[in-house]
Amino acid sequence: MLEKSNSSLYNIHWPLMTALDFSDRHMAEMKQNKYKLHIKEDYAMSIKEQFDNISEDYDKQRKQLLPCFDDYYHLPLSMLEYEGDKPKILDIGSGTGLFSSILLKKYPKACFTLIDISDKMLSEAKERFAGLDNFEYIVSDYTKHIFDKKFDIIISALSIHHLDAQNKRELFQKCYQWLETGGVFLNADQVLSPSPEIENNFSSIWRSQVENSGLANEEIQKAYERVKLDNPSTLDEQMHWLREAGFSQVDVVYKYLHFCVFYTKR
Numbered sequence: 299m300l301e302k303s304n305s306s307l308y309n310i311h312w313p314l315m316t317a318l319d320f321s322d323r324h325m326a327e328m329k330q331n332k333y334k335l336h337i338k339e340d341y342a343m344s345i346k347e348q349f350d351n352i353s354e355d356y357d358k359q360r361k362q363l364l365p366c367f368d369d370y371y372h373l374p375l376s377m378l379e380y381e382g383d384k385p386k387i388l389d390i391g392s393g394t395g396l397f398s399s400i401l402l403k404k405y406p407k408a409c410f411t412l413i414d415i416s417d418k419m420l421s422e423a424k425e426r427f428a429g430l431d432n433f434e435y436i437v438s439d440y441t442k443h444i445f446d447k448k449f450d451i452i453i454s455a456l457s458i459h460h461l462d463a464q465n466k467r468e469l470f471q472k473c474y475q476w477l478e479t480g481g482v483f484l485n486a487d488q489v490l491s492p493s494p495e496i497e498n499n500f501s502s503i504w505r506s507q508v509e510n511s512g513l514a515n516e517e518i519q520k521a522y523e524r525v526k527l528d529n530p531s532t533l534d535e536q537m538h539w540l541r542e543a544g545f546s547q548v549d550v551v552y553k554y555l556h557f558c559v560f561y562t563k564r
């Protein structure tokens with residue numbers, strides 16, 4: 299919002315500017331960019347901190363926090379078809395490696411790359427896959443990381459909705475570049491309803507399911523804190539950005555309340 303209103307303010311005044319105005323504007327923009335960078339860095343730190351804190355208990359709470367867990371994680375992966383038995387798989391925002399662990403059953407010989415900003419979440423993944431030599435782990439912000447290879451399959455679950463709209467859009471373009479031709483990008487994520495009324499309904503249904511799931515109140519409150527860092531975009535916006543990125547096939551293969559799975563093919 300802040301970014302949008304400031305840039306449009308500059309755009310409106312731009313044609314009237316003198317050379318002196320230009321240097322003032324330039325300085326203001328530099329300060330503004332520095333400010334934006336701080337906000338983004340603080341935001342990334344909050345994400346890292348929140349997930350570092352929950353890392354040890356993360357897996358235990360999944361089914362209680364995700365009422366549609368089984369279908370959400372299993373159905374879309376069953377759609378993947380890869381000729382051969384060693385696909386190169388990238389899991390972005392892999393956390394403890396939950397989504398990858400399901401895909402591992404389908405492709406036990408695959409080469410997995412797991413990337414996450416939280417070293418503690420990745421430590422849990424390392425423990426989960428201990429002894430397997432077909433896994434590599436990267437502690438990094440995936441919006442900034444440069445990969446030295448391409449992938450056959452990219453998966454992501456419940457991570458990309460933390461990014462703002464522009465970063466999601468740019469990430470989809472990067473995913474397209476990171477994929478081999480014919481490769482698939484499967485993103486199980488949260489979407490925002492374009493209708494505030496429906497969004498409120500989704501949210502209260504989800505909260506009531508979580509509150510009746512048997513999860514301790516303290517854990518529920520922590521989950522509600524993490525929800526404050528969510529930044530979901532609408533399904534339509536994301537379909538548009540995926541097509542814009544160049545994906546030839548773009549569809550939603552599963553949806554329950556605001557939990558949605560996008561299936562896209564390069």
Ligand SMILES: C[S@@+](CC[C@H](N)C(=O)[O-])C[C@H]1O[C@@H](n2cnc3c(N)ncnc32)[C@H](O)[C@@H]1O
Nearest residue numbers: 349391392393396414415416419439440455457
């Ligand atoms: C809700 S967890 C999901 C973990 C896993 N994909 C799953 O389904 O269980 C979200 C994960 O995304 C990671 N994450 C969020 N933004 C990130 C970013 N910009 N770069 C790398 N990891 C990020 C968090 O650290 C966290 O581990």
